[in-house]
Amino acid sequence: WADKNEGGNLWQYLRQSPKIRRKRYRSKDSRGRVAAKRHISERPTLVNEREEFGHWEIDTVIGHGSKHCLVTMVERQSRYTLIGQLDDRTTESLNRRVGWLIKETGLPFKTITADNGTEFNQYQQLERSHGCDFYFATPYHSWERGTNENTNGLIRQYIPKKQSMALLGQRHCSDIARRLNTRPRKVLGFKTPEEFIREYR
Template sequence: KLTDEIKGIVNVRIEDDWSPEQIAGRLKQEGIISLHHETIYQHILADKKAGGELYKHLRHQNKTYRKRYGSAHNRTGIPNRVDIDERPEEVNNRKRIGDWEADTIIGKNHKGAIVTLDERVSKLRLAFPLAGKKAQYVLDATILMLDPIKSFVKTITFDNGKEFTLHEKIAEALGCDTYFATPYSSWERGQNENANGLLRQYFPKVMELI
């Protein structure tokens, strides 16, 4: 349960247009409290039902509420998936550093994988080899790569693979927002897709990665 003190801190940051994921990440980073971002969404919803206006500070207030408090899953099978259509325009326009694209490269016969991350403005590429494409492996590798530079992680846009089902834990650990490209529209993560194509020159589809 949120104490009045924590509610006060959360409210101030919501009013400064922080996302619940960013707030939860910062509270944990500052050693104040380890709080799941869904708890903050529930707090916002309770405030709205009581006549409050905290929900107006959510970046996509109406769509976000439908996604958060409607069905927890969707046709992709990814819980609480937020579509790329809800991504801030400043991400689409490449106006800042800190917006990433993510995917995985899978080895032949599903033996081994590589999780890849590309920052949209600086063109920085990070890649990490995995024993397989289990969601837990991808979660651990993504946090391992981005945690040292998480002040430069504002959003991550993922492919719709099941290996990204733990995206909410990634968002909470890094204090960022997560989005998903439209299914079968890899061009929406064009930078990542192009870089993966280059990587495939060295790790072709006929190669096992472990």
């Protein structure tokens, strides 16, 4: 569609066309990263082997049709579960609710393991306020927080994925947590998480 005489002009036009930007698959995405994060590989062995009470996993569970969501926390040894209502997934909302849950339960929080969601970017505030150490799982390795992932699946029995959380209050969240904590678990010798922590206390 272009003869030889027009070849130079055509080439000049092609060189000025918009540059196509492609993702560099070997490059690292640094968006939302926070300096000084502890990787899960640095977590003490006794946490990995569930030898001590007071080590938690944390996650957020999103709703449908609104910004409202949940923060869930599960103690690794006992499977004791805490659920907090959030108006949104901001760091401010998350830290406020997590701080409230920690004070409300009176249980020890020695370590907390999270994913790399931006809602956890202000984790150092929780460390300073509550004397716990945060660790972060490898991106896209959900099995590194398997206890929390499994618990979120149980929570979905009460709050299906397509259900809005706009009208969900903290009282309802606490009721769901109570039901989970009074459910016998095979991994605990058919004790409930509540019975387990009662013996701990």
